Amino acid sequence: MIEDVLSGKRRLPEVIAARTKGKKRDKTFTIVPSVTISNSLSNRFSVIEIECLDRPGLLSDITSMLADLSLDIASARITTFGEKVIDTFYVTDLTGEKITTENRQALIAARLKSVMPEGEDGASRVAPGVVTPLQPKGVRKPAPSA
Numbered sequence: 758m759i760e761d762v763l764s765g766k767r768r769l770p771e772v773i774a775a776r777t778k779g780k781k782r783d784k785t786f787t788i789v790p791s792v793t794i795s796n797s798l799s800n801r802f803s804v805i806e807i808e809c810l811d812r813p814g815l816l817s818d819i820t821s822m823l824a825d826l827s828l829d830i831a832s833a834r835i836t837t838f839g840e841k842v843i844d845t846f847y848v849t850d851l852t853g854e855k856i857t858t859e860n861r862q863a864l865i866a867a868r869l870k871s872v873m874p875e876g877e878d879g880a881s882r883v884a885p886g887v888v889t890p891l892q893p894k895g896v897r898k899p900a901p902s903a
Contacts, residue, residue: 773814788841790873792866796855802831802847803856805865809873811842818872819844826865827851 761767790809798804807819816835823830823846832847849855856862 769817770814773817790870792869794856794862794866796857799847801855802849805846805848805869807842807844807846807869807873809842810840811837815842815872816844819846819869822868822872823848826868828856828865829853 758767758772762769762772788808788810791807793806793808795804795806805823809815820830828848828850830846830848834845836843836845856865
């Protein structure tokens with residue numbers, strides 16, 4: 758399977774979807790997805806911390822999004838506590854600099870949150886085993902109706 762993905766015979770999202778089909782689990786608890794970007798934790802890197810519920814393919818979606826945002830990952834700490842994920846990425850832009858502008862940080866946070874499923878109240882309600890597709894670039898989620 759890995760060889761097929763690396764050689765381009767199969768696409769990773771399709772492999773993940775096939776492997777997790779029919780593995781829905783009960784919702785255990787809710788976590789409000791969060792993305793924190795800090796430039797004070799490292800002298801060389803911007804540190805992005807992501808907290809949400811885990812699901813198959815989440816790490817792949819996050820790293821793909823970071824690549825789409827033209828960020829280089831120097832180091833990552835991937836931590837899972839049961840269904841809860843706290844992933845930390847040490848990144849720079851393509852010129853090797855920290856991400857310092859607030860607009861760019863806001864864009865990064867918004868795009869990363871787009872790969873985290875949310876309920877009506879903004880809390881992540883997807884239990885592990887539920888695959889959600891990566892939201893295409895430029896597509897915005899509709900505002901919840903009141």
